[in-house]
Amino acid sequence: MTTENEREKQARENAQKAANTLFGKRTKEQEEALKKVTSVGSPDNLIKPDGEDE
Amino acid sequence: MRTSHALAANKYEEYRKKARSISTDVLPDYLRQATKLKSIDSSALAAASVWADDPARHVNWDWIFANRYTFRHPNAFDLSVWVGNTLCSLSLGRPSHNGKFMRLDYLEKAPSQCPFSSDMVGITLVAYQTYATLIGAKQLRIIDPINDKVLKSYLRHGGFSYQKAKQGNPHCLVKEL
Numbered sequence: 001m002t003t004e005n006e007r008e009k010q011a012r013e014n015a016q017k018a019a020n021t022l023f024g025k026r027t028k029e030q031e032e033a034l035k036k037v038t039s040v041g042s043p044d045n046l047i048k049p050d051g052e053d054e
Numbered sequence: 055m056r057t058s059h060a061l062a063a064n065k066y067e068e069y070r071k072k073a074r075s076i077s078t079d080v081l082p083d084y085l086r087q088a089t090k091l092k093s094i095d096s097s098a099l100a101a102a103s104v105w106a107d108d109p110a111r112h113v114n115w116d117w118i119f120a121n122r123y124t125f126r127h128p129n130a131f132d133l134s135v136w137v138g139n140t141l142c143s144l145s146l147g148r149p150s151h152n153g154k155f156m157r158l159d160y161l162e163k164a165p166s167q168c169p170f171s172s173d174m175v176g177i178t179l180v181a182y183q184t185y186a187t188l189i190g191a192k193q194l195r196i197i198d199p200i201n202d203k204v205l206k207s208y209l210r211h212g213g214f215s216y217q218k219a220k221q222g223n224p225h226c227l228v229k230e231l
Contacts, residue, residue, distance in 0.1 A: 002190065011187035012076050014231060018183050019080040021212045022176035033204045034172035039113050040205065041160035043146075045197040046123065048224045050150040050157075 063128040066189070070131060073185035080180065085173055090136040091181060094120045094144055098134035101141035111165035120146045131156070131185045135177055140167055143174040147182060147197075155193035155228075156186035175205070179212065187231055194231060198224040 002010075026034070074091040081089065092098065094117065102117045123146060124130045130148040134141060145161035163174050179194070186194050196214070199205050205214075209227055219225040 007188055007190065008072065008076075011073070011184045012080070014187050015076050015080045015180055015184040018180045018212065019082070019176075022179060023082045023085070023173065026172075031172050034175060037163070037175060037201055037204055038165060039160065039162045040175065040199050040201065041158065041197055042200060043115055043119065043160055045157070045159035045224065046146075046148075048197060049222060
């Protein structure tokens with residue numbers, strides 16, 4: 001059984017890994033493309049099905 | 055509010071606060087010093103209301119709805135990212151019904167004045183992934199991303215893979231946690 005403390009430790013480790021990757025070196029093209037992203041997804045997604053839950 | 059609802063709301067509010075705090079801690083120095091990660095509270099809604107009149111805005115989303123949504127779904131995750139007094143982005147998502155994965159359902163960046171504009175997607179993903187781990191979810195999914203070509207290229211490096219729509223379920227980008 002995973003304790004709250006273990007989960008928090010795991011969350012911190014995962015967050016650090018994700019940050020290292022997501023904010024690591026980007027190409028100029030990636031940088032420009034990310035600047036242009038003004039939205040992701042849609043509020044309509046809230047009513048879309050869950051996949052494995054169905 | 056029923057007692058069970060209040061208990062759930064309190065429990066998940068702690069997870070949300072912790073996720074925002076951990077995410078802030080792991081950001082690169084230039085972002086950690088400049089940004090604040092908060093909930094979608096009344097000040098975020100007030101700041102976002104200005105977006106409605108911005109001609110550069112591409113969508114017409116009602117963020118007041120987010121406030122009602124988190125009340126109805128106490129385990130949902132809401133995030134506002136600020137640089138000083140400037141609201142830079144808002145996002146909303148929730149865990150699946152069985153809690154196996156966390157969904158990022160939508161995100162919007164400030165249409166015009168958005169410092170660190172290219173970092174907003176990254177900040178949001180770190181926070182959603184952190185919340186997902188705290189609540190015990192095994193996957194993070196970005197549901198039906200409308201600009202998936204850009205995201206696919208960027209997120210391949212972040213460990214996401216593309217999952218086609220199947221059996222009526224929307225396509226998404228998936229990361230195992």
